[in-house]
Amino acid sequence: MGKISAPRNNREFVEACVKSGDAVRIKQEVDWDNEAGAIVRRVCELGEAAPFMENIKDYPGFSYFGAPLSTYRRMAIALGMDPASTLPQIGAEYLKRTNSEPIAPVVIDKRDAPCKENILLGDDVDLCKLPVPLVHDGDGGRYVGTWHGVITKHPVRGDVNWGMYRQMMWDGRTMSGAVFPFSDLGKTLTDYYLPRGEGCPFATAIGLSPLAAMAACAPSPIPEPELCGMLSGEAVRLVKCETNDLEVPADAEIIIEGMILPDYKVEEGPFGEYTGYRTSPRDFRVTFRVDAITYRNNATMTISNMGVPQDEGQLLRSFSLGLELEKLLKSQGIPVTGVYMHPRSTHHMMIVGVKPTYAGIAMQIAQLAFGSKLGPWFHMVMVVDDQTDIFNWDEVYHAFCTRCNPERGIHVFKNTTGTALYPHATPHDRKYSIGSQVLFDCLWPVDWDKTNDVPTIVSFKNVYPKDIQEKVLNSWADYGFRGAKK
């Protein structure tokens, strides 16, 4: 593999984005109370350059970087690729890197760790000293964690988990967050800490390198520190926490250390979510008690503003959920030609292209997809054949509307795993993470006669002889056409 030169921390990433025109420096004062959130939201809706806000009201010295990965260009920059790379190119690079050898992190000395430049302990600990933004008006609180990693360790197995689980500031020492029961942290809590009534040490890292953030929200079975190493082609630098035994990314901008309490919960939400709605109810959720805050000089807080498409949650999660499913299906020997989620589906629909070589292949795909670790995050699988371009929604939609038989092509899976965030779920199902899912099988049945029963696609490309196609293409301008007006 050639040497990867991806930005190693958030600062290098901001620089690279500014240089390529994919970020703007905002020098005028921006209010943490709604204004910064409104800027990031509009950036997402317009597909604009990412805002680097250098002057935040009430918080001299701090800055914000909003919408870090809400375009494919910024995703390419994060991976150290040409910003103009296409989505299939970026996807191929992700697959190549995440199929390579794991790269273990290294632990460095505290003196070399930028995240230790400022250390708040004891009575000095107050989350309000950080420019925690009110991201959307009407949210249940100011959100500390919108683009970050929550770091924990399984006390018996020893594996480290970095997960992006939203965290709301309840008061200066307390955060509350939506850690779903099927997430890696959720399982560690229910498997170990809650039954024993023990506190679970955690550290929240904000202003991660873009690939560390990508690892924290990727649904990969590989532990995130190694995954981050694979994505960036070099070992992640970690440093030990001040108040517990966890290790955190030394180059992160801000670290919050503390304990998840087993027997105390405070209210969290509502919050503007990746589906484009505020859906999940305010509830008593996993509660984090803060013991220490450390941060770089002139620390930058990263902000994702989730809402209608498209934000980095939609873009990146569609990307990694699709590619992780592709890996899973290929590991089972299924002849898939590709997997794609449109970010605009808010990662709710998997589109799978497959060579339909045997009966029930769409059902096999759906069962694997819904039955996997990825399954709770989407509720629709659409399977099309290898002649359909999965990246071209017009083609996929045409296949769906013409080939999916209402009686035989639609299969509903009941009593599966869901989340509190699904807008279409009943209030009861949201509360208990109960889901339902559906397969749209858009393949021609294998028992239809290929010659007489399977319809022929009527398109310029498919029905005319090659020589006629060439003649028409070459004569197009001569016929008097000037290019269709859209």
Added chain:
Amino acid sequence: MANKWEVFVMDLAELAEGKELELTIRTLNDGLHKYTYQRAKVEVSSKLDQFADSLQVRLGRGQLSDRKFSIRVIERVERLPAQYR
């Protein structure tokens, strides 16, 4: 100086008048601590001049209610178990 508070309710009936209530309220006073919460024993009134502090209300999904109240914060309630304080 009068304080500004906000509360989230699913139903306005949660804000019964003429008796002591225990609510999770957040401060809307300007400054670094804006939007932080506390649990408190309070009394609320739809008469805006009944108490010095004001209370605004948000509903289940963050919608601002047009009902306004005045509020008296009687005392803070600490729910955090003693061993963590």
